[in-house]
Amino acid sequence: MNQDHRCRVTTQFAADIARRTGSQKANRKKLVEAVALDEDELRRFDSALKKTTAFMRKLKTVGAGAGAALIDEMSKLNLSKFVDEIAAALGELRLKLSDVAFIVEFCVAVSSRYASFSELLLATFRKNLPLKKSDKVTNPSKLRIDLRLLFELFLNGVFAKEGLQVYGAALSFLVQTDKTEHVHVGLISGLLTQVGWEMAFVVPTTSKGDDVASEDLPVTEALTREQMLMMRQLFFDYHKSLAERTEKACRSMNVVQKRVKKQERVRGDASQEDRTNLETAKQHYESLKKLLAELSEALGADVPTYSEVPSEDEEDELAAQLISMALEDGALSLWPSEETRDFYEKLVNIRELVPSSCFKESEISTTPATASKEGLTIDEINMEDLENEHSEMDEVPAEPASISTEEVKNELIDIEVENSRAAIEMREQMKAFLDELTHCLNQERIDEAAPKFVKELNTKINRRKLVRFLFSEAHPNMLPFCARLVTTLGPVMPDVPVELTALLIERFRHVVLPAVDQYFCSEIISGKHRADFLDKKTRIVQFIGELVKFGTIGRAEGLSCLRQLVYHFRGTFVELTCMMLETCGLYLFRNADSHPKMKQLIDVIMRKKDHIKDMKQNMIIENAYYSVCPDESRMAARPQRPPMLEFVMNLVVNISENNISTHLKLLRRLNWIDPEICRQFFVSSKNHYFQNSRSGAYRRPGWCRFPRLRYLASAVSGLSVVANHEWVANVVVDNILDTIRTSLEFDVDALNQKAIACVAFLGELYNYSCIATPLVMKARDIYVRHG
Secondary structure (H helix, E strand, O other): OOOOOOEEOOOOHHHHHHHHHHHHHHHHHHHHHOOOOOOOHHHOOEEOHHHHHHHHHHOOOOOHHHHHHHHHHHEOOHHHHHHHHHHHHHHOOOOOHHHHHHHHHHHHHHHOOOHHHHHHHHHHHHHOOOOOOOOOOOOHHHHHHHHHHHHHHOOOOOOOOOHHHHHHHHHHHHHHOOOOOOOOOOHHEEEEEHHHHHHHHHOOHEEOOOOOEEHHHOOOOOOOOHHHHHHHHHHHHHHHHHHHHHHHHHHHHHHHHHHHHHHHHHOOOOOOHHHHHHHHHHHHHHHHHHHHHHHHHHOOOOOOOOOOOOOOHHHHHHHOEEEEEEHHHHHOOOOHHHHHHHHHHHOOHHHHHHHHHHHHOOOOEEEEEEEEOOOOOOHHHHOOOOOOOOOOOOOOOOOOOOOHHHHHHHHHHHHHHHHHHHHHHHHHHHHHHHOOOOOOHHHHHHHHHHOOOOOOHHHHHHHHHHHHHHHHHHHHHHHHHHHHHHHHHHHOOOHHHHHHHHHHHHHHHHHHHHHHHHHHHHHHHHHOHHHHHHHHHHHHHHHHHHHHHHHOOOHHHHHHHHHHHHOOOOOOOHHHHHHHHHHHHHHHHHOOHHHOOOOOOOHHHHHOOOOOOOOHHHHHHHHHHHHHHOOOOOOOHHHHOOOHHHHHHHHHHOOOOHHHHHHHHHOOOOOOOHHHHHHHOOOOOOOOEEEOOOOOOOOHHHHHHHHHHHHHHHHHHHHHOOOOOOOHHHHHHHHHHHHHHHHHOOHHHHHHHHHHHHHHHHHHHHHOOOHHHHHHHHHHHOOOOOO
């Protein structure tokens, strides 16, 4: 602990130390120079029974006021036959602190005359003090006085090193046996306040000042510096144990207080049991806090402070409530777009598409859910110790999962069944299905694959093949669709998501985390490049993130995986953490239950980012951060659209088979003579094109969903046949061709997507006779010319 005892003290404290040290030195010198009286010399003193009996009676009731008279009376008597009685009487005295100084002077006087007195008195102390583990402290007040008296007698020379041994044994007993209950704090604090400097270089807080340096204070000659430092260490270890116990009590109190406050916010009131537990925890913490303050003051140490109010938890709960309210009110969406919401939430109901006979056997789960920790909840995820730096050897390498005998038997049975003639055709069908699955890169095709697998390929072997294929061979671009397939099959094949999730979580813990990286180093060295190995890790992390968004893997497990990546946030774990943030970070951040923990993880990531010097990794971290928490200050302010443009956009975007007649009537009723309205449709008058506008409704067919382009073309056709509106189709077609030509001249992905919509729209306009065949041929020539 703290061995530095240098400080400054008050003048009064320095004077008291100098006075006591001088007195102790004088008494030790007196005892060293004293000559024991022989029998002839003792006969000269009065040994009458009446006087000696009266003296012993006075000794048993002695007080500080009668000190000088008692010593003077003792010097006139021959008490050689009463030395053992004097020692026993002193051991039984009920002294006060004010009596200690007189008793020390009396013992010095008796010891200088009778040589056997010191040994007899020390034996009395051995009898009265607790020195063994089986001993119990029955009278702490008397023990405190006895220890003070024993140490003072040692300092004044009445006891030699044997006295120090007895004192050290008693002190060690008190400290070592009280590191869990701390019932002797008052006793130890009293000793430190009274003789702390002589015992262990301890200056109480109340005696510290700016007058005298502690280096100038006199030090007793009875103890060596090493002995004093050992006792100092003993006391500071005791102080540390009390501080740790107080901190633990504070944490326990905060947990109960958090539970009570949460109940008050949610229910309006907390249960009587929780309130009683909170009151008990507060009383326990306050009592320990007072003891710690008392001991710290006696030691001259700083009083530790603890966070008694769980303010961060309240802020987290408030943030979670705000997120929940925003989601309910529609001010915030869990998904970035409606298409994304439909992809992750609107799944195909297999039970409605496939007869129950096709999944009667598979809907009974035979695999225990071992992927996630038993009963893991978001509140149980430990967010402490995330910002410490960890070396590569911090974790103990875990052994890779071994294959049980039962699994080997199942494998052999599967091989035997698979080699039978009846299974050859099924095996070929499964191979064709997996080959076809690699090309299912859209929602429609993956939704068609799910019922097909249930109808035609639903066997135990094929389900296992599907899991292994998705686990080991699925391309990163396929992972969102693979996760949708697994989630869709879950209601009728619960073993499929359970087994896949178990494999992913196990591989995450045994391959992704650094504890087992060393086990797979030989695999990397033997031919696999580091980039390939990183790609495998990234694919595992991405797959877990996709399954979290579908709910196949719980949000608690997803947060646990992300927490482990943040814990090891260095090197390749930066890329892995950012991949998981980009995959499911927004989903976890905008869920009310996972928002507080996710917010803490993001804050830790951004603080650790400050210690990363690699510019590339810094850019990756920032991109991942803004994918979860968009910086609104950096986003370009979107200009407010005029009301008329909003109206026109609504007519165009929401056009469908059911409302095309109504929308067409509304379009015809517009005031086409108004230049502002014509500008919205790329013209400023019916004879002049508005070529510079890029906000018109018909110049951006991409505003309209792809299946609705035919209805938009029908509206253009219906508008062009009206008198004085013949020019509309010509303007629309010219601007569409201009967009196609621009996209072909500049190789930009955004323009290419617009060109695809424009080409489809041009075809629909041809179907509605808005353009002639030569114009279609001209458009084809443009495609060929720009290659």
